[in-house]
Structures are given as structure tokens and as C-alpha cells.
Amino acid sequence: MPDTEISQSHQSLPNGPPSGSGTKPSELLEPQEVHVLIVEDDKGLRKYPLGGEVYSIGREPESDIRLFSLFVSRRHATLVRQEREDGNYDYQLVDGNLKGQLSANGILVNGRKLPAHTLRNEDEVVFGPMVSARYYLLKRKDKNSGPLDPFDITLIDPSRVEESED
Numbered sequence: 001m002p003d004t005e006i007s008q009s010h011q012s013l014p015n016g017p018p019s020g021s022g023t024k025p026s027e028l029l030e031p032q033e034v035h036v037l038i039v040e041d042d043k044g045l046r047k048y049p050l051g052g053e054v055y056s057i058g059r060e061p062e063s064d065i066r067l068f069s070l071f072v073s074r075r076h077a078t079l080v081r082q083e084r085e086d087g088n089y090d091y092q093l094v095d096g097n098l099k100g101q102l103s104a105n106g107i108l109v110n111g112r113k114l115p116a117h118t119l120r121n122e123d124e125v126v127f128g129p130m131v132s133a134r135y136y137l138l139k140r141k142d143k144n145s146g147p148l149d150p151f152d153i154t155l156i157d158p159s160r161v162e163e164s165e166d
Contacts, residue, residue: 033088034138037079041131043068050091054098055079057127071128073103082118091135092118093125103127 035050048055048065055064058076067076075097082090093109094116096102102115108126109117117123121137 036136039133041068053081069131076103
């Protein structure tokens with residue numbers, strides 16, 4: 001996955017217990033899956049961690065995921081979270097908005113024009129010329145690991161560190 005900056009306005013948090021449940025934050029386990037959408041448009045690359053129910057995608061300033069290009073619609077697409085039986089969830093990408101208003105040019109997913117598509121890891125979505133996104137579904141390998149150990153450190157052998165000649 002390319003290095004990108006994280007959009008601060010779309011940070012997602014794991015679904016924690018209801019307030020007052022007596023569970024300490026340090027006891028919360030990390031989510032089993034992490035959903036990320038990396039968008040590339042006229043403003044460059046941006047990374048959006050996903051976790052919400054619905055995301056509007058388009059040129060409109062009020063869009064949850066704003067696309068910077070004159071070649072995309074104001075309300076180009078919508079991401080909708082769909083719960084799975086195993087307790088995790090997928091995201092379905094829908095052309096246009098949820099009221100049935102389609103975008104002007106549609107969406108291409110992995111080279112195919114589709115009205116809707118349940119996203120899979122590394123799917124590529126093209127919204128218009130020079131405007132695309134790549135979806136990543138990252139799975140934790142060790143689902144039962146607890147909080148990180150603050151005393152776990154990595155030691156570096158000084159003989160392996162190269163000196164710079166500044």
C-alpha cells in the first residue's frame with residue numbers, strides 16, 4: 001500500500017462497548033479487519049480509513065470523500081456498509097446517491113462499468129479521467145493479541161547503522 005497522509009476528518013474508531021459497560025479502553029481489542037480507501041485526483045493521494053455506515057463520494061464540498069476534478073459528478077457515488085454474518089462488514093459502492101440519481105459518467109470497477117459493486121481487497125475504482133481510488137481490506141493475522149506492550153522495543157546493532165556524510 002503506498003505511503004499517504006491520513007485525512008483527519010474521516011478517522012474511524014472501532015465499535016467499542018456502550019458507555020458505562022465497565023470495560024477499560026486498554027481491554028478493547030483492535031478490529032479484525034481494517035477498511036481503507038486511497039483516492040487519487042487533482043489534489044494527489046489521500047487515505048480514508050473507513051468504519052462509518054454511509055459515505056458520499058463526489059465533487060460537492062459537503063461530500064464525505066471529496067473528489068477534486070471537474071470530470072466527476074457532485075454526487076458521484078456512495079459507499080454503504082453491509083454487515084456480514086461473521087460480525088465483520090463489507091462496503092458496497094453504488095453509482096450516484098441512494099435516492100437513485102446516477103452520476104453523469106458512472107463508475108468503473110476493475111475496468112468494468114457497474115451500477116453497484118461489493119468492494120474486495122485491491123479493487124480499483126475509476127470515477128473519471130485521472131480520478132481513481134483503490135480499496136484495501138486489511139486483516140489482522142493474530143486476532144487475539146491484546147494491547148501493545150509499552151516495554152517491547154527493538155534493539156539496533158550500532159555497527160549496522162550507516163553514518164551520513166552531511
